[in-house]
Amino acid sequence: MTTDTSSLYVEYKPLLSSIAYRMLGSLTDAEDIVQDIFIELETMQTDHILNMKAYLLKMVTNRSINVLKSARKTREVYTGPWLPEPETADAGQTPETAAIQAESVSYALLVLLEQLSPVERAVFILRETLDYDYRDIAELLDKSDANCRKLYSRAKQKVSTAPVPGREERAAAEPPIAVPVESTRVTSDQAKHAEILSRAFMAAANSGDFREFVGMLADDARLYTDGGGKVRSAIFPIIGSHRILAFLQGIAPGNIKPENQLLIDVNGQPGLRLNRGDELFAVLSFQFDSDSRPVRMFMVTNPDKLQHVIP
Structure with missing residues (x-):
């Protein structure tokens, strides 16, 4: 046939x-x-x-x-934090983009999934984000239902408490952040907070003063940059709002200008495309804790990971 x-x-x-x-x-x-x-x-x-x-x-x-x-x-030997490739689309709430957002898994969750073993990750994705039952997952992975249940339970616990990969965490564990993992897809509240934060960033770039934007972050917020050794970026996570402020004020004059920013959809949640002149410089996205505080920022500058970003 x-x-x-x-x-x-x-x-x-x-x-x-x-x-x-x-x-x-x-x-x-x-x-x-x-x-x-x-x-x-x-x-x-x-x-x-x-x-x-x-x-x-x-x-x-x-x-x-x-x-x-x-x-x-x-x-494991990657230069600096390894971050996923962002999946981007035009910002806006047309019926088509709303449908895409409803099915999207947040960028922050993709980062946290790096803590799982490959099989744990498969079980978690099939169960949590695609709502497959354990019998079907067991058949796909050639495992028992009971084993898949254990793998899922272990994976969910890891994702709920795990730190983002970063070199300083190898020496000292990052305090866990209460991430609402029970909602693996991007919620309307997350999208609203992400858009507010993105627009505040754009306003800061317009004024050249990032103090008000950084004041919206949690005091212990962290900024992760992924240049992959291809472009200059912070090898270690930038910890604390005052250090994030110093970093942004330092890179803004040459890289972040008001006319070179675009509000886009990053894995179903508002984020930013940052250009340097006419060329794509970075994609910026955010993570919020269970109290809707901005606790992590992810800036991807590795050009290999920006090939699929909308023009």
């Missing part, structure tokens, strides 16, 4: 890509995995496959696990 690969690609690519991206934190790697799966499918005998969707889900999940295992060593 001939497989209609084109129809399957159109039908299942969005789902498979979302799983691979949430597993890997890389849009580029996610695209490669999905493309490879469909190229392989064209050469396969598929008569024995009774449930094509389940088969494709199993392929993408297990390949993502394998890629993630091999990527761990690279990320």
